[in-house]
Amino acid sequence: xxxxxxxxxxxxxxxxxxxALRLVGLKAEPVWHTERSLEGFQAAILPGxxxxxxxxxxxxxxxxxxxxEAVRRxxxxxxxxxxxxxxxxxLTEAGLLPGALLANTNLHxxxxxxxxxxxxxxxxxxxGYRPHQVLKMPIAHGEGRYxxxxxxxxxxxxxxxxxxxxxxAPEEAEEGYNPNGSLHDIAGIVxxxxxxxxxxxxxxxxxxxxxxxxDGLPFFVSLKQALEGIA
Amino acid sequence: MKYHITLLIELKDGxxxxxxxxxxxxxxxxQFKAQNVxxxxxxxxxxxxxxxxxxxxxxxxxxxxxxxPVMEVFVVEAVKELA
Numbered sequence: 001x002x003x004x005x006x007x008x009x010x011x012x013x014x015x016x017x018x019x020a021l022r023l024v025g026l027k028a029e030p031v032w033h034t035e036r037s038l039e040g041f042q043a044a045i046l047p048g049x050x051x052x053x054x055x056x057x058x059x060x061x062x063x064x065x066x067x068x069e070a071v072r073r074x075x076x077x078x079x080x081x082x083x084x085x086x087x088x089x090x091l092t093e094a095g096l097l098p099g100a101l102l103a104n105t106n107l108h109x110x111x112x113x114x115x116x117x118x119x120x121x122x123x124x125x126x127x128g129y130r131p132h133q134v135l136k137m138p139i140a141h142g143e144g145r146y147x148x149x150x151x152x153x154x155x156x157x158x159x160x161x162x163x164x165x166x167x168x169a170p171e172e173a174e175e176g177y178n179p180n181g182s183l184h185d186i187a188g189i190v191x192x193x194x195x196x197x198x199x200x201x202x203x204x205x206x207x208x209x210x211x212x213x214x215d216g217l218p219f220f221v222s223l224k225q226a227l228e229g230i231a
Numbered sequence: 232m233k234y235h236i237t238l239l240i241e242l243k244d245g246x247x248x249x250x251x252x253x254x255x256x257x258x259x260x261x262q263f264k265a266q267n268v269x270x271x272x273x274x275x276x277x278x279x280x281x282x283x284x285x286x287x288x289x290x291x292x293x294x295x296x297x298x299x300p301v302m303e304v305f306v307v308e309a310v311k312e313l314a
Contacts, residue, residue: 056272057299093299100301107249147246147302181247 001227004031004041006071006087008062013048013084013204020204021045024220026227033065042227043080044071046087048140048202058101058143059089068094079230080124080223081196085141088188088198097191097198098156099148101141105181109142113212114179116187116201117167120160123190124226125197128218134167135215137201139179144200146182146189153184164188164199234278234286237309240298241271277313286310 003021007014007030014030021028031038033051038044051062062068068090075081075096083091091097104110113136118129129135148156156162164187168177178185180200188199203216242248248269255268274297280286287310294305 056297060297060299092301098301100299102246102302103249105247105249107253149301 001027001042001224001230002040003028003223003227004038004044005029006031006033006044006046006067008033008046008049008051008065008090010051010053011047011049011086013086013202016202016204017045017047017084020207020216020220021223023207024217024224026220026224031067033062033067035067036070038067038070038074041074042230043223044074044082046071046081046083046090047204048085048087051086051090054086054143057093058086059091059093062086062090063094072096075191075196078193078195080226082125082223083196083198084202084204085139085144085200088200089143091196091198096196097189098152099146099189101143101200102145102147103143104141104145104179107142109140110144110179111138111140112179113138114187114201115167115169115177116164118163119165120163120190123163123194123197123222125190125219125222126163127225128222134170135164135206136213137203137206137215138212139201141180141200144180144182146184146186146200148183156186156189157184159192161189161192162186163190163197164201232280232282233313234280234283235309235311235313236276236278236286236290236293236307238274238276238290238294238297239271239306239308240274240294240303241306242269243302243304246302273308283310283312
């Protein structure tokens with residue numbers, strides 16, 4: 001089992017993601033965005049960063065990278081595909097996930113820890129979490145406001161495609177926890193098939209105590225167990 | 232022939248545009264009575280085409296490739312033949 005971490009020009013969380021994958025014992029390799037094949041890989045992660053400098057829109061130019069056809073094939077084959085932060089933006093731009101990520105309501109680039117509630121624990125990426133577990137994870141983005149039209153939002157809710165939702169910190173006020181104005185407090189979603197997942201927070205930046213949180217670790221452990229099931 | 236194309240990409244009506252709001256606040260501070268300010272993008276380019284209609288069709292295809300239909304609309308604002 002081998003996980004591809006796609007590197008676009010401007011990706012900057014690729015090494016952190018490789019670190020997190022290897023930390024849980026997965027084989028992981030970087031793959032440059034001009035590659036046309038992902039043969040030999042059973043999963044792909046599109047990491048955070050600023051692909052193509054966020055020019056035009058975040059993720060808008062990366063979707064045309066040659067590797068995206070291979071990512072699409074992996075996704076349609078049912079293999080896990082993950083987009084973290086900028087990777088999530090690329091997946092929505094490419095149409096692999098519904099909706100879009102717009103400028104944060106307050107126009108700030110926001111870099112801080114937030115809290116998330118886990119809404120699904122039956123996915124290859126989330127079996128290691130408890131239902132409704134509240135996680136602490138960092139965000140670092142300027143365009144993270146999840147938007148979709150009313151019909152799409154309703155479909156997402158009905159199909160239980162919302163996987164992570166911004167939530168109040170334990171023992172804190174109920175208000176002001178949504179950091180970017182995302183509709184329905186959406187922090188992460190999955191496609192209907194349940195294998196393509198995108199999230200704005202950074203699980204790879206929360207895998208060791210020294211980083212301030214280990215709540216991202218089960219994300220990668222889940223992925224490892226899912227991939228062992230595939231092999 | 233060479234044509235100069237101007238393409239506008241704008242947020243759809245009804246989608247919150249925090250940039251537009253920030254600009255609106257500043258304009259009002261300057262005593263301008265400006266409302267509903269929206270910020271979009273202008274793309275200019277030159278294309279080779281056999282006719283103005285062909286250049287316009289190309290501009291339309293480019294708009295389709297670059298705009299995100301989830302939250303944006305595009306307009307081919309101008310197609311001008313270059314001397």
